[in-house]
Each structure stands twice: as structure tokens, then as C-alpha cells.
Amino acid sequence: MFVNRSLEAVSFNSQLSTTKSQQSANVQTTEIVYNQSPVQTVETRTVETQTVTEEKKKPEVNYERLAQFLNRVTPSILEVLDESYGTNAFEDYEPKTDDDSLTSTQFLQKINSVESDSQMKVNDISWSIGGGTLAVSYGIPYHETWCDHLSKIQLYNQTKEGIFTDNPNKTLETNACVTTLAYHPTEPSIIAVGLFNGDILVWNLRDDISVAPTTVCTHGDCVSQVYWKARTINDVSLLVSSSKDGYIFIHKMMANFTIARVYKRLKVIKEHNPIENSRPRSASGTRERAAECGLCITTFDFSSRDPIFFIVGTLCGGIYKCSLDRVAPIENDETLMDPVIDEYERHEGSITCIKYSPTRNLFVTAGTDKEIRIYDFEEHTNLQSISCENTIVGLTWIFGDQDILATYGAGSDIRLYNITNGKSVTNANFETNDRQNTSCLCVNLKKNMVAIGDTQGNIEIWKIPRQLL
Template identity: 60%
Template structure:
């Protein structure tokens, strides 16, 4: 199958070519030509300027006509200036266009309103004047075993041009009861309202420095929980609303330069709307005496910016009610007493401590003693979002710059911020006050980009808070 064969060797010679193809070429740039031109102005002109000395003549002024003119135009000028106090046209204006603004939150001032003899005093409420130049600090005793007969004060501090708060109050208003709530008028910078623990509602006109006597507006039958100025509309007078733990909301008209108060309306959240009270007999003396009894204990209320006549009320038993100033539903037994409730929202499990309506959206935010913050749509009964917190929140306030951000404060030294659109916390601006005390009040000064924080140790801290922080 296999055979063996031999073959002759076949060979060939290798050949390496060492000759390479070479070519040569010359490259030369073109000749560069230089030229020079002389330029010289040929026309010159000289001008001389000389001032001429004139003899000044004495001006003749008719001071009687000048006084008559000033008297005629002053009321109109003052009215325009007063309207400009409430303008927000220059809120975002920054005159420093060459340097970047600082975005740091820093403390500017810390003062103590505590006297050596007073050890149980707290800051009960704060209020900035509408132009942002004055801070009102209301003081109160921490504990009340019975009727409040304490002598208390409202201390007024002024801000300088350099945003420094005066060390001592420029004026002190004395009251015969502890301060529970303060509110400066939204357009009149010299008008201040206060509610007291002894049930009184007072109004001061601070335009005249010599007069510190307040106007007595009304007396509730329990501690005043809130006072609120409703901005005046066209052809209308100023309205002051006051709520109390007696269940009543009283509305007064202020006239004669805020020296005369006239009762306009009386509202009451009737007890029958409280599920806990449904089983109670209507009245021991008959059905028509029920209206004389106290209503639901009102702790907080706020108006909707988008609906000037609509406001939301929170109560001690956790109820949240949508109310209207235009309601005409009388309560049985008293034609002058009106139930303002037009709708009801999902109840809280604890007492409502604060209600704030969004300045931009159809929303409002509530805080309660059950350590919850809820976000409601004004037209829906059930809350949209619920935020659980570690400590009880006693107050809420909307921030400057981004008005979707609100601050929550209360039973600790921390101030926390949340976005109302998604209920998420804003970690970039969480900060702690230096006093380490529980915070009792916080107010924003939108004119000066500041926060004023008061605590239960009668300390007040002023913080610089840039509006572009969020």
C-alpha cells in the first residue's frame, strides 16, 4: 500500500535588491514683501473754558404760601408713602452687582428679655412691622394655674440701617395680662394688635410716640388664641378678627384712626360638629339655651390668599373646618350668632397647634400635638401628604424667596424646612438656635431677609437668612 521513493534536490538562488528609487525636489517659500506707512494727525484744536462769576441775589420766599402748599399736598404724599410700605417691588433687588451675595445663614443678634426677678417668663409671640424696621416681642408667664393677673409687657426693638437690633427696647407697652398673640397691621406700620390671657383684645396706634394707651377692642370669655388683620378692600374698612378658646371668632371694624372698635360679626363653631360631643344632651335647660354654651375651642385659623372670604379653622379636639366670612347660617337661639362652617376636613388625632394657607397654591398646612404635619388641598377632604416629626410642632411659617418652603418649629431647638409640593425636608437649611431652648415663636422679616426666633427662656435671636438659599 505504501511505497518508498527518492527525488532529486531542487534549489534556487535568493536575490536581494539593494537599489532604491530616489527622487529629489526643492521647496521654497515665496518672497515676503514688507511695507511701512506713516500715520499722523494733521488737525489740532484748542478750546478754553472760563466760568463767569455771577452775583448771587437773595431769594424772596413767601413762607405763608409755602406752608399752605405743604398742608395741601402732605396728606396725599403720606397716603402714597403708606401704600409703598406694603409693596414687594424691591424684595429681590440687590444693589450689590459686583460681588456675589453670601448664602450663609448666620446669627446677627441675641438679646434676653428676662429680668433678674422673672425666672418663669417666655417669649409668647413675635411680630415684625410691615416695613420690617420694628420687632414686637410679647412676653408671658409659662404657667397659669387659674385666672391670669400677671403684669406683662410688649417690648419694641428697632433695626438700624446695618441690620443691627438695639440692645434695649426703644419702647415698652405694659399690659395687665400675659401676651398670647401679636399681629402688626399689614399696611399700617404703626398699628399693633394683641390678645391676652385675661381675655382682652387691644390695639395700639404707635404713630404718636407720646401715646401708649391702647384701644380696648373686646373681651372674650376665655384666653385669646389669635388675632388677625384682614386687609382692607376697596370702599371697605379694616377688620380685626380674634379667636378664643371659648369657641368664638369676633370680627370688629376699626375706624377713627383705629381708636374706635365696632362689633361686625360673631362666629361660633357649634359643638354638634364634634363627634365626641354628639352624645351630650343639647342643654340642661332646653334646646334654645345651647347657643349660649361655648363652641369648639379654637386654637388657630388662617385665610386663603386666593379666596379672601375663605378661612380654615383648627380646634383643640383636632377638628379642621372650612369657613366663610359670607356665611349667613344663624345658630339656633341667637340670630346674631353665625356658624361659619361650610365644609369639614379629615380630623387629626391631636390638638391643632397651627394652620397656614399657602401664599401660592390652593393648599394649607396643619401641625398638631400628635407629632404630625399634614398638607391639605383646600377643596379636598382628605390630606394629600403626612409628615411625621420627632417632637411636637407648635408653629409653621412660610419662607421668603421660595414660598413653597415652610418652616416648622416647636419642642426643641431645631428649625426644620419642608417643601409643600412633595413634603420632602430641605436638609440644606436645617439649623439650631444657640439657646438650646424650645422655640415658642418664629417670624420672617421679608424686607430685611431675617428670622426672629423666640424661645421659652425669654431669649430672642435674629438670624440672617438669604432668600435665595432654597
């Protein structure tokens, strides 16, 4: 199929043209012309407005409805005015302050309230709700027999200069030593007092003419504490008192605090005391120990979370959780109830003071065993224990930080503790050279002040910083 063959070469000429066509062109932008046209408003208008004067008509007033309205709102207005009585919001305002003034205490004044040869000591102190009045009570340090001493309550008012008068503005006399007193938390003229002979008295200081007190009740032994319970809506004031006879009385105060009616009678029965369990019954064997007086109550405080619960401390070291709603009649008496619902770990000595935290669900106790204990309300054992050199007589919350607690007792020292960590607060102190044993201490929440009483009848006024830490 394939054969070898040779052919002749064939050639042809190239047809490529080397000449190129060229053309010249000029490009020029058109000249821009600017035109200016003035603009001016031609038409103007003027508008005038004038009000028409009308004759004022005399308003029609329904005086009967106005009187009904005033009768309805006046009690509430008076209550608010009473709460703010004596307050000066900017009295202690200092725009130019340094770091020292914010963290250090300041001694303001000392009042010698009793004669130099008197044996009276300051038993208790209470500030009025507005902080403008300081009530001071007195008593004999030791009683060999039943108390029949004539004692007194002195009221000191604050002046416009911010100091308190050296002489009392008013004196209330009692037929026995005053052991405890408390101003009403919302009524600035109402003060309750407990006496060594067991009497509970209430004064209404609004009436300057009559200074006769209302006798609320009489305990069978020395009154250990009086307490105004927080009032609920549409309810009357409740006055709670405890005594070394083992009873807690709750009274309703009515008719402008002139009438007292028993609301509840409570008693911690002796069967809750382990020491009393070993005691035999009466000689006849027919009388139960429950029929005797209850445990000697030294102190109590209500819960800040739920006001039906309260903690009771006794002379034998017992700490009891109690409830106002518990119905447990004693001795088949429907008017006498045992409020105890639970018990906490006991102190080795007598309970001297109990304070419930205003912000947390815990409380603090002090005892003659020289211990401060911190308890959770729901736990039986204490969370923390603080050992002290001397016996602590009283505990007080310092308002600048609600976790700071002031303690006082045997000796002149006043120590502050932070209950969150149990450590001592050292950057604020209340030290003086001539103070005797501290007997009481009370904080003025309105004016950042602290009043301190001692066993020689002296009163000290201190200024405390707004922030302790």
C-alpha cells in the same frame, strides 16, 4: 408580369470641388481713453439763527384749586409713604457674593430681653410693615389659675448699621400675659394684641405722647389669635380675633383706629364635634347644647385666593372650612352666625397651627399628634402627611421660596420642609448651642431676616438667603 432582363451599366463623373475659399480678418479692440474732471462746489451760504429774548411772565396760581388737589391726593401719598417707612432697598446689597452667601443662613444678633431670674418667655413676635421695628410680647409659660400677671410688649428698632438695639426703644405694659400680636399689614404704627384674660387691644404708636390702647372687645377665655384681614378698596380695616371660648369676632376699626364696631360674631357650634354628639342634653332637657360655648378655637387662616373663605382649627382636632357669607343664625340670634360650610379629615390631636399657601390653593396644618398635613382646599382628605419627632407648635412660610415651610415647637430645632414633595430642606439651618425650646418665629419679608424667640426670653436675629434651593 415580371420577366428577367439584363441592362448595360451606366457611369458618370463626380462633380465634387476640393478647392476651398479662404479669407483673413484682423480684430482689434478700440483703445480706451480715461478723462478726469475735478468737481468743486462753487457757491456757499451762511445762515445765522438767534432766539428772541422775551420777558418771563409770572405764572398765575389758583391757590384754592391747589388746596383742593392737595387735600385729595395727600391721604394716598401718606399711605404709600407709610408702607415704605423704614425700608432700605439696597441696604443688604452685596455686589461681590460667593455661592455660600447665597445658600446659607447667618446668625446676626442675640438679645437677652428679660432678667435672668424671670419666668417670662417670648410668646409672640411681629415685624412692622417696613421691617425696621420688631415687636416682642411675653407671658408666663403655665397658668394654674386665671391670669393676673403684669406683662409687656417691647419694641426694638433697627439702627443704621443694620443691627437692633439691645434695649427696647419703647415698652407697652399690659395687665395680663400677651398670647398673640400682629402688626397692621399697611399701617406701620398700628399693632393689635390679644391677652390671656380675653382682652383685645390696639395701639397707635404714631403718637409718642399718648400710649393708651383702644380696647376692642373682651372674649370669655384666652385669645388664641389676632389677624388683620386684607382691606378692600374704600373699606376700613377689619380685625379678626379668635378665642378658646369658641367665638370669632370681626371688628371694623375706624376713626384712626380709636373706635371699634362689631362687624360679625361667629361660633363653631358643638354639634360639629363627634365627641359632643354622645353627650346628653342639660339636666332639665330644655336647653340645647348649641346654646353653650362653641368649640375651642386654637388657630385659623384666610384663603389667599378668595378672602371670604377661611380655615379654622380646634382643640379637639377638627378642621373646618368656613365662609364669611354664610348666614346661619345660632340660638335665634341674628348677630351670631355659624360659618362652617364643610369639614376636613381630622387630626388625632389638637390643631396647633394652620397656614394657607400664598401662591397655591392649599393649606398646611400641624397638630399635637406630631403630624404636618397638606390639604387641597377642595379635597376632604389630606394630600400628604409628614411625621415629626416632636410636637409642632407653629408654621411659617419662608419668602425665598413660597413652597418652603419653617416649623418649630417642642425642642430647639427649626426644620424646613418643601411642601411640593414633603422632603426636608437641609442646606439652611438655624442651629445654636444655647437656645432653649423655640416658642415663636417670624420672617421679615423686607430685609431677609428671621426673628426667633425661646422659652427663656431670648431673641435671635438671623439673615436668610434669597434662594434656599
